[in-house]
Amino acid sequence: MIEPHSLVTFKVDGLRFGIDVARVQEVLRATTNTRVPLAPQVIGGLVNLRGEIVVALDMRRRLGLPDAARDAQRMNLVVRTPEGPISLIVDEIGEVMEPTEDQLERIPDTLRGPVRQYADGVVKASGGPLLILNVERAIDMRGS
Amino acid sequence: MDDIDDMEEVINDFLVESHENLDRLDRDFVAFEADPSQKALLPAIFRAIHTIKGTCGFLGYSKLEALSHVGETLLGKMRDGTLAPTQARITALLAMVDAIRAMLHSIETTRNDGADDHAALRGTLTALLTDAPEEPAPVATAAPVATPAPIATPAPIAPPAPIATPTPIAQPAPIAQPAQIATTAPIATPAPIATPAPIATPAPAVPQPARPAPGEPATAPTTASATESSVRVDVALLGKLMNLVGELVLTRNQLLQHTNLGGDPGLMAATQRLNLITSELQEEVMRTRMQTVGTVWAKFPRLVRDLCASCGKQVRLEMDGQDTEVDRTLLDAIKDPLTHIIRNAVDHGIEAPARRIAAGKPAEGTLSLRAFHEGGQVNIEIVDDGGGIPLDRIRKKAIERGLITPEAAARMLDQDVINLIFVPGFSTAEAVTNVSGRGVGMDVVRTNIEQVGGAIVLESREGEGTRIRIRIPLTLAIVPALIIECSGDRYAIPQVSLVELVRIEPEDVATVVEHVHDVPVIRRRGKLLPILTLARELALPLEKNGGAVSLVVLQAADQCFGIIVDRICDTAEIVVKPLGRMLKDIGVYAGATIMGDGGVALILDVIGLATRAGLLGESSAGFRAEAAASAIAVAGEGKQRVLVVGSRDDARIAMPLDHVERLEEIPAAMIERTGSQEVTQYRGGILPLVRLSRVLTERRTHPRHGPTWGPPEGDLLPVILYSSNGNHVGIIVDQIHDIIEEELTARRPAVRAGVLFSVVLLGRVTEMIDLEWVVASLERPGPAFHRAAGPKNTAASGAE
Numbered sequence: 001m002i003e004p005h006s007l008v009t010f011k012v013d014g015l016r017f018g019i020d021v022a023r024v025q026e027v028l029r030a031t032t033n034t035r036v037p038l039a040p041q042v043i044g045g046l047v048n049l050r051g052e053i054v055v056a057l058d059m060r061r062r063l064g065l066p067d068a069a070r071d072a073q074r075m076n077l078v079v080r081t082p083e084g085p086i087s088l089i090v091d092e093i094g095e096v097m098e099p100t101e102d103q104l105e106r107i108p109d110t111l112r113g114p115v116r117q118y119a120d121g122v123v124k125a126s127g128g129p130l131l132i133l134n135v136e137r138a139i140d141m142r143g144s
Numbered sequence: 145m146d147d148i149d150d151m152e153e154v155i156n157d158f159l160v161e162s163h164e165n166l167d168r169l170d171r172d173f174v175a176f177e178a179d180p181s182q183k184a185l186l187p188a189i190f191r192a193i194h195t196i197k198g199t200c201g202f203l204g205y206s207k208l209e210a211l212s213h214v215g216e217t218l219l220g221k222m223r224d225g226t227l228a229p230t231q232a233r234i235t236a237l238l239a240m241v242d243a244i245r246a247m248l249h250s251i252e253t254t255r256n257d258g259a260d261d262h263a264a265l266r267g268t269l270t271a272l273l274t275d276a277p278e279e280p281a282p283v284a285t286a287a288p289v290a291t292p293a294p295i296a297t298p299a300p301i302a303p304p305a306p307i308a309t310p311t312p313i314a315q316p317a318p319i320a321q322p323a324q325i326a327t328t329a330p331i332a333t334p335a336p337i338a339t340p341a342p343i344a345t346p347a348p349a350v351p352q353p354a355r356p357a358p359g360e361p362a363t364a365p366t367t368a369s370a371t372e373s374s375v376r377v378d379v380a381l382l383g384k385l386m387n388l389v390g391e392l393v394l395t396r397n398q399l400l401q402h403t404n405l406g407g408d409p410g411l412m413a414a415t416q417r418l419n420l421i422t423s424e425l426q427e428e429v430m431r432t433r434m435q436t437v438g439t440v441w442a443k444f445p446r447l448v449r450d451l452c453a454s455c456g457k458q459v460r461l462e463m464d465g466q467d468t469e470v471d472r473t474l475l476d477a478i479k480d481p482l483t484h485i486i487r488n489a490v491d492h493g494i495e496a497p498a499r500r501i502a503a504g505k506p507a508e509g510t511l512s513l514r515a516f517h518e519g520g521q522v523n524i525e526i527v528d529d530g531g532g533i534p535l536d537r538i539r540k541k542a543i544e545r546g547l548i549t550p551e552a553a554a555r556m557l558d559q560d561v562i563n564l565i566f567v568p569g570f571s572t573a574e575a576v577t578n579v580s581g582r583g584v585g586m587d588v589v590r591t592n593i594e595q596v597g598g599a600i601v602l603e604s605r606e607g608e609g610t611r612i613r614i615r616i617p618l619t620l621a622i623v624p625a626l627i628i629e630c631s632g633d634r635y636a637i638p639q640v641s642l643v644e645l646v647r648i649e650p651e652d653v654a655t656v657v658e659h660v661h662d663v664p665v666i667r668r669r670g671k672l673l674p675i676l677t678l679a680r681e682l683a684l685p686l687e688k689n690g691g692a693v694s695l696v697v698l699q700a701a702d703q704c705f706g707i708i709v710d711r712i713c714d715t716a717e718i719v720v721k722p723l724g725r726m727l728k729d730i731g732v733y734a735g736a737t738i739m740g741d742g743g744v745a746l747i748l749d750v751i752g753l754a755t756r757a758g759l760l761g762e763s764s765a766g767f768r769a770e771a772a773a774s775a776i777a778v779a780g781e782g783k784q785r786v787l788v789v790g791s792r793d794d795a796r797i798a799m800p801l802d803h804v805e806r807l808e809e810i811p812a813a814m815i816e817r818t819g820s821q822e823v824t825q826y827r828g829g830i831l832p833l834v835r836l837s838r839v840l841t842e843r844r845t846h847p848r849h850g851p852t853w854g855p856p857e858g859d860l861l862p863v864i865l866y867s868s869n870g871n872h873v874g875i876i877v878d879q880i881h882d883i884i885e886e887e888l889t890a891r892r893p894a895v896r897a898g899v900l901f902s903v904v905l906l907g908r909v910t911e912m913i914d915l916e917w918v919v920a921s922l923e924r925p926g927p928a929f930h931r932a933a934g935p936k937n938t939a940a941s942g943a944e
Contacts, residue, residue: 037682
């Protein structure tokens, strides 16, 4: 079962997600990400994180959602991984929330597609349901 | 808690120090054995063992202490001259070094000096303490081999230890494996305690005071005297320092960019100064990462000695340029390849003494290692005077393994045959020895070297020897690079690969850039250079400027090619940052770097780019075809290798061999068709076929038309596999006559389409066909062959 953690919330194409706050290294405004030709689609580019070059994954593409508008101001959510930081490009960052245990639920069986693949559970939150992102799966590049 | 941590630290220091000492021991022992007159080496050897013994006594490793104690006693007597340094003694002492190493390894992993008390070895050493009969029994077998060159002697390791131990190591053959002694020494042997009980005071735990060694070995001055003026620094710390300097360089670059826009003179002066200091700092920090190749080579004398012993060969190892400095990461990368090459040289390269003598060579082979700097790169040469690479055996092996057909093998250039050894899984060793011949080898060597941006070239002359040349860059951390722009993004190209920059003015583009098939080429100094458009290779939108073309000429391996970029920006010292696996796998990026303005630029991997474009590697035939086209079109002079085929009406037709990837024979029954196109299944793909006689004759009457084929004639059809830009076409000919090397002079203009010119070959008028034209007759939507134009603007100039 999913442990209740403090979650950093964010939105991708209207969908609300949460991610364990302990996994988040920092949040940055998405500046000019350098594109990587020939890279898998989900790779949204490279970010200069104070001298460290970090790969950014476009969460819209990862979740099979339509691309963001060209001029959309998006955010880099930098998460810690055993191989160093990786940035997730999301639409906007929300507040940090602390779900109670009874707010946590399994993903409804009717939810299908990539979103289900990358979600661990659902939080019944006041602003609508919140999907808990499985970071390991989201950053796993095998098969993409 | 603290005590335990302190202890850990002491043990770690002990391990690091002891490993260094042992490495030196190996080298010193072998040097001493080679030249027993070098008595000066003995005190150094003695001290090293003494230090180990003292420290491990202090740390409570009694087995290790007991062993090193016996060794020390023996060494002491040898040093004092009371005992002669016989080969048996040296061999036993080397076995002791191995045993100590095994124990150290055990300490490293388990904090325990192991279950094995090496009683047998101790017994051997003790037995050798008395100057009894010159060589005790088991050794006698090998004693007659009193060779002049001690490195080469097939030294029997079988310990001459009948006195103390109940023959635990039953290795009667003179060819024993020294390295195994340490690991296979019996564990359970109830060895009589032959060692004199550890004499009271173990030496203090402090390392031996580095007193000025009286007769420091002349062979290893750098390592031996380094203790006084050097500090041991954690490699990770150096790495961190290097990263910080990298950051500093970036910041400096940013600062320079801002101040260059104009500003306060005081600020500009300070910035300039910062600039200079940063450069100097960068250079110095880089030097801290430098190590001499000698640190890797130090292991080789022992390696060669042991190999000789187990292969029954005599080899003299010569080393030159040990103090050549290389970045330590690179050194790590070439360590295994070098070891492998040396193993190969001794095991396969240098012949057994008897064979050498029979071949009129000295019984003792020479293996020489040479390192030197050249053009910002480090060169390492490994030369042996052995038998060279047996071309016939390689051909045979390659055919056996199905790598090439017998025809192809027979037609291959010698150098191409040699290069077969770099093919994965290739080994010519008749028998798999414990040294080499398992078929993992030169391909891995090459991969390792290429991974660090190096290159390896192998030359061999049968009967005379082999020369392997390895070239690696000095450092990988900060490299000078050319910054270019493509589709609005910047990319860095390491200067090492850069040959030249060419700007083609708009009005010249049409004349300078020619096409062979679909591949654009330009002529540079009489050679055709294939050209890639970077944006196209990277699948980026092409920038339309219609203006001048900026061409960057690069060298990858031994191939030159040009890439068209949108703009050439600048040169810069860039700090190479590694890319994660997911991006590395793309294969065209060597890393990334941060530019002066904080943006990220990808560093192009030139070899990867060329390979991706089909200019290198397995599909290099495409490139060779281009090169061959150039040979016809441009050079015209000099000899050329051509393949002569016959047509049914006994006319002679020739084509440049370099266009040809392979000669095959396919059964007529294998020919299938898709629409009007004849095809065959070939290596898991579909190979379009074209019949030479049909295309040529038919062309004469009504040009390019969907051909209608009659029934195939003959059972096995000779097929010329032609490859261009990764696409293959099979050309069915009636008969393959010969491959000859001729000067294609005395030409006559062509009389029919598809022919470049006529020439006299083998006493017959022969038509030189335009393979490109033949291939273009295929109605096929492949990028390379889909060309509407005939031979007009391509190789047609060759007909003039």
